[in-house]
Amino acid sequence: MLYTNLTHVLSGQEHAKLLQENENVMICCGRMGPMCIPVYESMEELENEYTHVKFADMEFDSPDAKVIRNLPECSGFAGIPFVVYYKNGKVVKATTSIQSIDQITEILNEHFNHK
Amino acid sequence: MSNHYDVIVIGAGAAGLTAGIYLSRAKISTLILNEGAVGGQMVLTHEIANYPGIESISGYELARGMKLQAQKFGSVIKSNIKITNLALDDALKKVTINNKETFTSHAVIIATGGKPRQLGVNGEDEFKGKGISYCATCDGDFFTGKEIIVAGGGNSALEEAVSLTKYASKVTIIHQFDHFQALEHYVDAAKNNPKINFIMESKIAEFIGDYSLRKVRIENQSTKGITGMNVDGVFVFVGYVPNTEKLEGLIELNNNKEIVVDKNLSTNVAGVFAAGDSIAKRYRQVTTAVADGTIAALGASEYVNNLKKEKMLVESL
Numbered sequence: 001m002l003y004t005n006l007t008h009v010l011s012g013q014e015h016a017k018l019l020q021e022n023e024n025v026m027i028c029c030g031r032m033g034p035m036c037i038p039v040y041e042s043m044e045e046l047e048n049e050y051t052h053v054k055f056a057d058m059e060f061d062s063p064d065a066k067v068i069r070n071l072p073e074c075s076g077f078a079g080i081p082f083v084v085y086y087k088n089g090k091v092v093k094a095t096t097s098i099q100s101i102d103q104i105t106e107i108l109n110e111h112f113n114h115k
Numbered sequence: 116m117s118n119h120y121d122v123i124v125i126g127a128g129a130a131g132l133t134a135g136i137y138l139s140r141a142k143i144s145t146l147i148l149n150e151g152a153v154g155g156q157m158v159l160t161h162e163i164a165n166y167p168g169i170e171s172i173s174g175y176e177l178a179r180g181m182k183l184q185a186q187k188f189g190s191v192i193k194s195n196i197k198i199t200n201l202a203l204d205d206a207l208k209k210v211t212i213n214n215k216e217t218f219t220s221h222a223v224i225i226a227t228g229g230k231p232r233q234l235g236v237n238g239e240d241e242f243k244g245k246g247i248s249y250c251a252t253c254d255g256d257f258f259t260g261k262e263i264i265v266a267g268g269g270n271s272a273l274e275e276a277v278s279l280t281k282y283a284s285k286v287t288i289i290h291q292f293d294h295f296q297a298l299e300h301y302v303d304a305a306k307n308n309p310k311i312n313f314i315m316e317s318k319i320a321e322f323i324g325d326y327s328l329r330k331v332r333i334e335n336q337s338t339k340g341i342t343g344m345n346v347d348g349v350f351v352f353v354g355y356v357p358n359t360e361k362l363e364g365l366i367e368l369n370n371n372k373e374i375v376v377d378k379n380l381s382t383n384v385a386g387v388f389a390a391g392d393s394i395a396k397r398y399r400q401v402t403t404a405v406a407d408g409t410i411a412a413l414g415a416s417e418y419v420n421n422l423k424k425e426k427m428l429v430e431s432l
Binding site for chain 2: 038076079080
């Protein structure tokens with residue numbers, strides 16, 4: 001269980017539904033660990049500002065998280081969290097390991113625009 | 116809401132949050148500003164097992180408890196902000212965030228902490244998370260059955276090298292000196308582990324790969340000779356650097372860019388105190404940061420209360 005205030009994606013089905021229902025989606029796939037917590041916190045901070053983006057998390061060790069772990073965009077990744085940005089259901093960016101709020105903001109602005 | 120506080124604390128790690136707890140409990144209005152996520156380096160620690168009175172706790176939980184405690188007593192916390200200007204010389208201190216909002220206070224406590232030192236060589240940014248890691252407990256399992264390097268020679272490097280042998284088939288410790296800085300029991304544990312070998316007096320000079328790390332170039336510090344080594348992962352534990360870049364020219368720093376303080380944790384600027392990993396000191400632990408935060412908060416309280424008393428005296432004349 002991830003102790004965040006983000007939307008939790010608990011299954012592959014929920015993952016598919018989330019992508020179907022939202023144009024812009026950012027999912028942080030991680031654990032409750034040192035490299036992941038700062039990313040969740042940044043997402044929680046940005047959630048109010050980027051209302052046109054759906055922010056969610058998924059447990060890295062859940063078998064269903066293979067929908068993220070096995071993405072070709074994540075091949076070669078060896079650091080949690082895996083963070084994936086989707087537009088209209090397609091991956092537009094994926095990052096590995098800890099990212100600062102500035103790095104996340106830059107990606108959001110580049111791919112989802114700032115409203 | 117007013118943008119004036121009695122004390123502004125810059126940093127929300129163990130030192131900054133402790134200062135916030137002490138100040139706000141003493142009814143000193145307190146604003147805590149933090150550039151990253153609340154908790155500082157505490158949240159980078161999986162388990163803290165030497166915090167008195169608590170047998171075992173994750174760094175995240177301890178940080179969360181300190182944050183809630185500071186807020187409960189009245190501290191206002193703004194995290195993930197950018198400090199864009201600092202004016203500390205005058206009696207009224209000014210801190211501007213995100214280039215748009217300025218806060219004032221009578222006193223400032225700087226508790227900006229430190230960050231893991233990077234090796235600063237070619238390829239390090241490119242392969243972060245793609246073979247290079249700074250957290251063994253986070254990423255160790257990606258290297259199950261693989262050959263890895265641990266860079267560093269301090270306590271963290273040797274302790275994590277031993278823990279990584281749970282996953283890796285072989286661990287090579289590369290250290291720039293001919294001896295380790297780590298405590299003897301960490302050195303012994305590493306030397307007695309059959310999966311660990313050592314390359315001393317050497318540094319990683321470059322990371323090479325394609326979509327992930329494949330190889331490192333290693334420079335011998337005596338001969339300056341360069342050798343290559345194929346590797347699946349590198350864990351970097353080469354110490355910490357203080358977060359004091361924004362303080363240069365504002366307060367006194369030593370050659371290591373650490374803040375110079377007196378025994379009361381006052382800096383050379385009146386009304387400016389400092390605490391935690393960013394100050395010049397020998398030992399950096401959560402407990403020492405908590406102690407620093409306490410001392411700085413008590414010093415700042417006294418400073419602010421004296422200012423208020425002086426002001427009342429002048430007004431009564």
